[in-house]
Amino acid sequence: MFRIERPLYPLPGRRNDRNKQPLQTFRVYNIAHRGSNGEIPEETAAAYMRAIEEGADFIETDILASEVGAIICFRDCILDDTTDIANHKELADRKRTYEVQGVNTTGYFLVDFTLEELKLLRVKQRYPFRDQQYNGQMARR
Numbered sequence: 649m650f651r652i653e654r655p656l657y658p659l660p661g662r663r664n665d666r667n668k669q670p671l672q673t674f675r676v677y678n679i680a681h682r683g684s685n686g687e688i689p690e691e692t693a694a695a696y697m698r699a700i701e702e703g704a705d706f707i708e709t710d711i712l713a714s715e716v717g718a719i720i721c722f723r724d725c726i727l728d729d730t731t732d733i734a735n736h737k738e739l740a741d742r743k744r745t746y747e748v749q750g751v752n753t754t755g756y757f758l759v760d761f762t763l764e765e766l767k768l769l770r771v772k773q774r775y776p777f778r779d780q781q782y783n784g785q786m787a788r789r
Contacts (some may be wrong), residue, residue: 682705689771691721718763727753731769
């Protein structure tokens, strides 16, 4: 167990600071990792909304930048496992090989696409044991 030396406060926001309360350090928090990703494809608005509906106190997300610097909630640098990129023949020439954590990796990398191109892709579950019913139904927003 660790000891907190000062109260933890939420980040500054547009709301009136007089109403801010320190974070409660005496209870366990429900933190949704990439949203409600067991049911809905990870890092999507739908996954975040479901996590909120299910009572998440916080949503932990990963952030990457597109080719032109647009900030996107996305876990991996490669699009292959969580999107339908392989179905987009018009983007086939974007397949690249980069060194990722010391290993040459070939695939479609997020950094090689604009935000507009990324919005064309449909998301899917990363793992086959997760609920597949939402695959292909939503774009990354």
